[in-house]
Amino acid sequence: MSATDEKFYRPRITKRVDFAPDLWMIRVNPGGEFKFAPGQYATLGVEGPQKRSERPYSIVSSSYESEMEFFFELVHDGDLTPQLYKLQPGDELLMRKVAKGRFTLDTKSSRTNHLLVCTVTGIAPFVSYVRTLYQDWKEGKFAGEHKLLLLTGASRSWEFGYHDEMLEYARQVPWLKLVPTVSRPWEDEKWKGETGRVEDILRKYADMWQATRENCVAYLCGHPEMIEHCKEILKRCGYPKEALKEEIYWVPAKKVAA
Numbered sequence: 001m002s003a004t005d006e007k008f009y010r011p012r013i014t015k016r017v018d019f020a021p022d023l024w025m026i027r028v029n030p031g032g033e034f035k036f037a038p039g040q041y042a043t044l045g046v047e048g049p050q051k052r053s054e055r056p057y058s059i060v061s062s063s064y065e066s067e068m069e070f071f072f073e074l075v076h077d078g079d080l081t082p083q084l085y086k087l088q089p090g091d092e093l094l095m096r097k098v099a100k101g102r103f104t105l106d107t108k109s110s111r112t113n114h115l116l117v118c119t120v121t122g123i124a125p126f127v128s129y130v131r132t133l134y135q136d137w138k139e140g141k142f143a144g145e146h147k148l149l150l151l152t153g154a155s156r157s158w159e160f161g162y163h164d165e166m167l168e169y170a171r172q173v174p175w176l177k178l179v180p181t182v183s184r185p186w187e188d189e190k191w192k193g194e195t196g197r198v199e200d201i202l203r204k205y206a207d208m209w210q211a212t213r214e215n216c217v218a219y220l221c222g223h224p225e226m227i228e229h230c231k232e233i234l235k236r237c238g239y240p241k242e243a244l245k246e247e248i249y250w251v252p253a254k255k256v257a258a
Ligand SMILES: Cc1cc2nc3c(=O)[nH]c(=O)nc-3n(C[C@H](O)[C@H](O)[C@H](O)COP(=O)(O)OP(=O)(O)OC[C@H]3O[C@@H](n4cnc5c(N)ncnc54)[C@H](O)[C@@H]3O)c2cc1C
Pocket: 041, 055, 056, 057, 058, 059, 070, 071, 072, 073, 074, 075, 077, 078, 079, 080, 081, 082, 101, 121, 122, 124, 247, 248, 249, 250, 251, 252, 253, 256
């Protein structure tokens, strides 16, 4: 067994759905046991002609599913995503055998409101939370004592990869509320929902949903600036450190250069 085989599975793509030109999902058969908690990420890679490229990706699927799902955004000048973008059903990629991350749902503290805030692909870990809780709900293992308040932001509505699925869950269960918001409504004239960035509507919905610094944990996922802005807003509301969780997907270029 080579060093690569010891550390990596070679999952095969079983399905691909392109949501928008630069946004797509894949489902893979991991090809071996892969334990994870909702909210964790897998390290995916591709063996290129010169080198192997790897990056972390939040897992969209729940741990009840036999296949794993990922939601990608193409970064045109990026290293890995242009290579992932070429892959089609039947193709293989690399996946480290161990899941990582602490961006999991906090059901141990006494805080029972969970304010989930994301931009575009940042919905991935939240889909995993919801799919898992939905399964638990149906099996009577979850009684709805935790409330999930999901605020999703994108420039235009076709970037909401999981909108219909989340809307359907929100219709069916009393413990999920969903508000998508579009920040470039002038490019999306048919959009009738909220407009503005998630940070612009965060206070309004947190107040409406009675999510407070005492009863809520906030989870911020995706765009680094969104996370920075939301964190400042929530800190000003008095949220303590232990009630703020973040998953920053990339470091803004200016900070890399500094
Ligand atoms: C814990 C974790 C989970 C993640 N989960 C996901 C996920 O579910 N889906 C997903 O698509 N990505 C996710 N990411 C980001 C992912 O790991 C890669 O950084 C991203 O796919 C870009 O990889 P790349 O090699 O193509 O670009 P790189 O070569 O790594 O980056 C090129 C440049 O683009 C910037 N950049 C990277 N990503 C973006 C972006 N989305 N928008 C704008 N600029 C960007 C980088 O800062 C860099 O300056 C996650 C990151 C972390 C840390």
